[in-house]
Amino acid sequence: MNKVIELKNITKAFGPNVVLDDIDLMISKNDVIYIHGPNGCGKSTLLKIITGLLPQDKGTLYIEADETIGALIENPEFSNYSTIKENLEFLYNLKNKMDYKKVEDLCNRFELDLYDKKNVKNYSVGMKQKMGIIQAIMEDQSIILLDEPTRGLDDRSVIVFQDIMQELIKDNKTIIIAAHDYIDIGYNRKIELKSGRLYEDQ
Amino acid sequence: MRINRLVILSLIYLLVYIVLFAQFHFDPKMLIDFIQLDSSLFMHTITVQIEFIGLQIFKFCLINMYIDFYIQLKEMIDIRKGNYRSILFKQIMICALIIMLPDILLIRGISGVIRVILNILVFTVLYIVQLTSKNKIVFATSPLIYCVLLIFINQSTI
Numbered sequence: 001m002n003k004v005i006e007l008k009n010i011t012k013a014f015g016p017n018v019v020l021d022d023i024d025l026m027i028s029k030n031d032v033i034y035i036h037g038p039n040g041c042g043k044s045t046l047l048k049i050i051t052g053l054l055p056q057d058k059g060t061l062y063i064e065a066d067e068t069i070g071a072l073i074e075n076p077e078f079s080n081y082s083t084i085k086e087n088l089e090f091l092y093n094l095k096n097k098m099d100y101k102k103v104e105d106l107c108n109r110f111e112l113d114l115y116d117k118k119n120v121k122n123y124s125v126g127m128k129q130k131m132g133i134i135q136a137i138m139e140d141q142s143i144i145l146l147d148e149p150t151r152g153l154d155d156r157s158v159i160v161f162q163d164i165m166q167e168l169i170k171d172n173k174t175i176i177i178a179a180h181d182y183i184d185i186g187y188n189r190k191i192e193l194k195s196g197r198l199y200e201d202q
Numbered sequence: 203m204r205i206n207r208l209v210i211l212s213l214i215y216l217l218v219y220i221v222l223f224a225q226f227h228f229d230p231k232m233l234i235d236f237i238q239l240d241s242s243l244f245m246h247t248i249t250v251q252i253e254f255i256g257l258q259i260f261k262f263c264l265i266n267m268y269i270d271f272y273i274q275l276k277e278m279i280d281i282r283k284g285n286y287r288s289i290l291f292k293q294i295m296i297c298a299l300i301i302m303l304p305d306i307l308l309i310r311g312i313s314g315v316i317r318v319i320l321n322i323l324v325f326t327v328l329y330i331v332q333l334t335s336k337n338k339i340v341f342a343t344s345p346l347i348y349c350v351l352l353i354f355i356n357q358s359t360i
Contacts, residue, residue: 051281071281079271082207090204090275094284135278 002029004067004143004174005050010059012045019045021196022059027176032169032186035178037193043178044074046193047145050176063143067174068095070141072149076132080121084131085114091135099138106134109160126152133161143174150183158183204271211264212300218260219304222253234308238317240357258352259345265297265329273333290333298326317359324351 005027012020019042027033035043048054049061051071063069078087084107092098100114107114110130120128129152136144150158165185168175177185178193190201219233226232239246239254272279272290279286299306302325305318325348332344 052283053277053280069281073277073281077274077277079274081267082271086204086271087275090271091278091282094279094282139282 003027003062004029004031004064006060006062007050008060008062010046010049010056010061012042012049012054012056018196020049020056023196023198025191025198027174029174030169030172031174031176031189033176033189033191034182034187035176035191035193036180036182038180041193042196043180043193044147047071047073047147047176047178050145067143068139068141069143069145070136070139071145071147072129072132072136073145073147075125076128076135078120078128078131081119083118084112084116084120084123087120087131088114088135088138092139096139103134103138106138106164109164110134110157124152126154126157129153130157133164137164137168141173144168144176146175146177146179148179148181149177150179150181207268207271208296208300211268215261215264215301218257222257237304237308238356240353243353255346255349258349261301261325262329262332262345262348265294265301268297269293269333291330294326294329294333298322298329301325313359317355320355320359321352324348324355 003026005025007023007025010020010023010025011018023046035046037043045054049056050063051069051073053073088103089098092103104114110133112127112130112134120131123131129149133146133149136146150161153161162183162185165175165177169186175185177187192199192201222236223230223233226236236250236254239250243251243254269290272286272293276286279289299322302318302322305321309315309318328344328348328351332341335341
């Protein structure tokens with residue numbers, strides 16, 4: 001078993017509200033995990049801790065050094081007064097040189113135009129969500145974390161999303177999806193987050 | 203391209219100076235005097251006072267329009283383990299140099315050099331304070347504090 005992420009005794013509280021209570025989780029390479037639970041149960045908090053956006057109060061987080069993380073956390077925020085290309089180009093070029101063909105192809109699959117002259121400000125919630133998914137996977141990241149990825153997507157885009165996820169599974173990516181709407185992409189683990197604790201479905 | 207946005211904002215800034223230059227009947231000396239106004243500002247007409255203070259506030263607004271791009275993408279930069287602070291600082295320095303270009307072009311002697319260096323330093327520090335502070339009062343007063351400090355710098359480096 002090739003461990004890529006390990007959370008040990010992670011605790012996170014917001015004031016008196018303990019969202020994550022001493023949780024342990026080990027994620028292996030190629031795991032495809034579905035984390036579910038009611039609104040406000042701490043799914044987003046858990047993903048934010050894994051991505052490093054939020055510090056845990058207690059516990060340790062281990063991420064394999066060679067792994068790269070792509071993530072879509074809650075409502076993706078882009079530069080509203082810039083185009084889709086300006087946004088994605090900047091993010092891609094932070095670490096690598098942008099593969100325009102690949103990003104254009106991803107945009108086309110989601111019926112977005114990479115060379116659209118309109119500012120992102122004029123995009124709908126669904127279009128921004130698609131951009132969020134694209135930015136999370138475009139750089140060939142090895143670990144993909146998606147928080148409510150199908151929120152605001154139409155039926156056709158949900159099918160495109162499922163197809164892309166299945167391609168990523170074939171490419172041996174590690175995928176963690178937190179959502180309360182179940183969309184089957186072929187998970188090998190299902191975990192419920194309830195009252196700050198994780199319960200793995202058998 | 204981000205460079206396009208920088209060019210557009212620079213052209214807007216240039217336009218403001220062209221309007222000021224026209225207002226001073228294309229007399230370079232009057233424009234230089236205006237840029238380097240010290241405490242004598244308060245002996246000028248209210249229009250000149252408003253223009254001078256307005257120009258300093260405009261500098262902050264112009265940078266905000268540019269830097270906003272990086273602020274909105276902060277979370278995604280952090281996820282990619284990009285150095286957000288370093289990216290932001292580099293962009294602020296580029297903007298500060300563009301904003302100070304008229305002052306740089308008008309450098310006269312050692313005191314002029316000191317004046318420009320102090321001006322860039324004060325502007326950068328105050329802009330970073332404004333950016334990092336979540337306090338609305340700090341956000342609103344930073345350009346005014348810069349204005350007061352600029353008058354002080356101009357006064358002491360004549």
